[in-house]
Amino acid sequence: MKVTLLVIGKTDDKLLRELIDKYHSKLKHYARFNYIEIIDPSRRKSMSVQDQKKQEASKIESLIDKQSRLILLDENGKAFSSRSFASFIENEGLQGNSNLTFVIGGPYGFSEELKIKSHLQMSLSQMTFTHQMVRLIFSEQLYRAFSILKGEPYHHD
Numbered sequence: 218m219k220v221t222l223l224v225i226g227k228t229d230d231k232l233l234r235e236l237i238d239k240y241h242s243k244l245k246h247y248a249r250f251n252y253i254e255i256i257d258p259s260r261r262k263s264m265s266v267q268d269q270k271k272q273e274a275s276k277i278e279s280l281i282d283k284q285s286r287l288i289l290l291d292e293n294g295k296a297f298s299s300r301s302f303a304s305f306i307e308n309e310g311l312q313g314n315s316n317l318t319f320v321i322g323g324p325y326g327f328s329e330e331l332k333i334k335s336h337l338q339m340s341l342s343q344m345t346f347t348h349q350m351v352r353l354i355f356s357e358q359l360y361r362a363f364s365i366l367k368g369e370p371y372h373h374d
Contacts, residue, residue, distance in 0.1 A: 218306075219249040219316045220359065223280060225273055225323035226257035228349050240356035247363035253280060257323055270328040277320055277331060285316040286336040289327055290355060292345070294338030299372060302339075303362035319359075321351050 228234045244250040255276050264272070281287060286309060297305060309317060320327075332338060341354055364371040 218247075218310055219251070219282075219285075220244070221251045221253065221282070221285065221316075221318040222321070222352075222356070222359075223253045223255060223277055223318060224321040224348070224352055225255050226348060227254050228352060230349055233349050233353055237353050237356050240353070240360045243360050244356070244363065247360075247367065255280070266325045267328075269323065270325055271330075273323050274328040274331040278334070281318050282316055285318040286314050287331075287334060288317060288319045289332065289335045289338045290319060290321050290341060290351065291327060291332070291338040292340055292343070294340040296340045296342075299358060299361050300365060300374075302358060303365035306362050307366055319355065321348060321355065324348065 228237060241250060241252055255273070306317070309315070327335075341351060341358070346354065361372055
């Protein structure tokens with residue numbers, strides 16, 4: 218399985234970066250994993266929110282493999298338990314969808330056009346986290362999902 222994680226902006230916090238990298242290196246034992254950081258257009262004060270979303274969407278679309286399933290991490294998306302997320306990944310693979318692209322958007326979320334093009338929008342929590350924390354939390358949950366699928370003892374019910 219090929220899994221790509223696209224994120225808007227860089228992870229500035231060194232400690233978070235180390236933890237994120239730890240999970241990314243572990244993920245490479247389960248899947249062809251790719252992590253891509255996209256420059257954050259929100260740092261440009263002259264751009265409207267809608268223009269920022271459109272610019273992000275354009276960049277995201279240019280980086281997505283056309284064979285990939287686009288999954289947006291969005292606060293209003295579908296919530297999963299760790300086990301149900303693992304099942305989702307397994308089912309995608311069983312259905313022949315072995316190329317998944319997850320996207321963590323910018324501070325204003327995603328354009329409506331990108332949401333329409335997505336296969337799924339998923340939520341990590343109803344709580345609000347920093348985008349840098351979401352990268353760590355999602356990376357850990359992705360690792361957990363693969364370890365569940367392999368029957369490894371990382372996850373305890």
